[in-house]
Amino acid sequence: MGDLRLMKGNEVIAEAAIRCGCDGYFGYPITPQSEIMETLMARRPWEETGMVVLQAESEGASINMIYGGASSGKKVMTSSSSPGISLMSEGLSYLAGAELPCLIVNVQRGGPGLGTIQPSQSDYFQATKGGGHGDFQLIVLAPASVQEMNDFVDLGFELAFKYRNPAMILADGVIGQTMEKVELSDYKPRWTEQQIEEMHGSWAANGKKANRNQHIVTSLELVSERQEKFNQKLQAKYRKMEEEEVRYEMIQCDDAEYVIVAFGLSARISQKSVDILREKGIKVGLLRPITLFPFPTKIISELANRGVKGFLSVEMNAGQMVQDVRLAVNGKTKVEYFGRMGGMITNPGEVADVVESKLIGK
């Protein structure tokens, strides 16, 4: 059993990083996630575990420090909010192209541009469709509670190293700022140099050994035949993630005639909408994707085949995930979208009304 505390989601990210044996955090402040670095600086983990915490001069510098740290097989992470993640997008593409494991936290705010500092989920496309140039995917985890902010740091690193791929925690301003009860994970020691050699010695630039050639970490390949082979390797990796790493939560879907699909904060709000509608005798369930990539396509398709009469995708954006829901449903039944934008937060009553008006047609 871990430590039970009342903490903000952002603070928990910092604490979880220290406890999971993270080697380094490199970041640049931006609302609504500044508490992550503030908490790290206050906790001074360099005195406790040896973890490096560094405020870089910019987001571009942060993500390239991640590239360096990850190249040597270290557990490194950064965090930012939407405009800052855009500044990192070149680095994300290079990390994916060099197959470097790392963790990026995006505590989303509304855009485009500098937009608002209020919560949003409008970076769904950016996170799940690559987030930079070239054919690549991030592993994307969407926490819906402060507890999951704790749990997904460790999970994010685990998946990142399993697939040698950048992983992203896609949170939003509310999950970052809300305090809830959280059971913190137990401490795990940082990897020793020897452990890094054992686990990642086949690729990490952790010092050339006498019995092997040097490791070169790069995303450059000028021979098209080889680049295509590499692209195919990446795609095979993504297909494997789709087979093995899909995570979701289903609430009251067993007998559901209508299903709300929502992630993160929208899922928490929609859960209450389900209660409101169930009280009226309407059979509604909630499907909450936990991994946004890989997306829970199969289960949505199964629900559509099982005879669910309609799906409502609830998002704090103009309708992004709804496209993936439509692909999964593949025309078998009605798929509608409801959302708010610009930092406005929907509420349980509003979502319940939309289920009745758009899906049921009352």
Added chain:
Amino acid sequence: MTEEIIIAGFGGQGVLSMGKILAYSGIMQDQEVSWFPSYGPEMRGGTANVTVILSDERISSPVLNEYDTAIILNQQSLDKFESKIKAGGTLLFDPNGIIKPPTRTDIKVYKIAATQIAAEQGKPRIFNMIVLGAFLQVKPIVKLENVQRGLEKSLPERHHKTIPENMEALDLGKDNVIAVN
């Protein structure tokens, strides 16, 4: 039991910390809690509010559009939240600076002159604890001993000497809350 509360007033009145103490008190009696603050422009001056939920069950949405209780500390917040209290719910307000008092008759309305009492005591800092005391008199959802334990847990050690003063402020609130309707 689930109690959904909005606390709203000016930044600097201790709105967020009152909510935090309430949330800690809930944890002390093994409840699920959530505390969601307004953030951003509010922190930089202006109005501040926090949604606090205490429940015996897992909490779904930390964001709400209607509340069991509204604790209101300025006119702007009264204008914004009076209509969002559930029928049969509770409104507690400090009359200081209120020029348009609440008008709803389907809710229970209470007032606590916390600004005035805190000023008379010469301790403006205990203002929010007077309000919290008044709330707990009206709705005893957490036990006073759990508030004390919550304070011990949430305050840094160096501030523990202020706990007796805070507990006395709760009593001042309890003794001075007035039912309006």
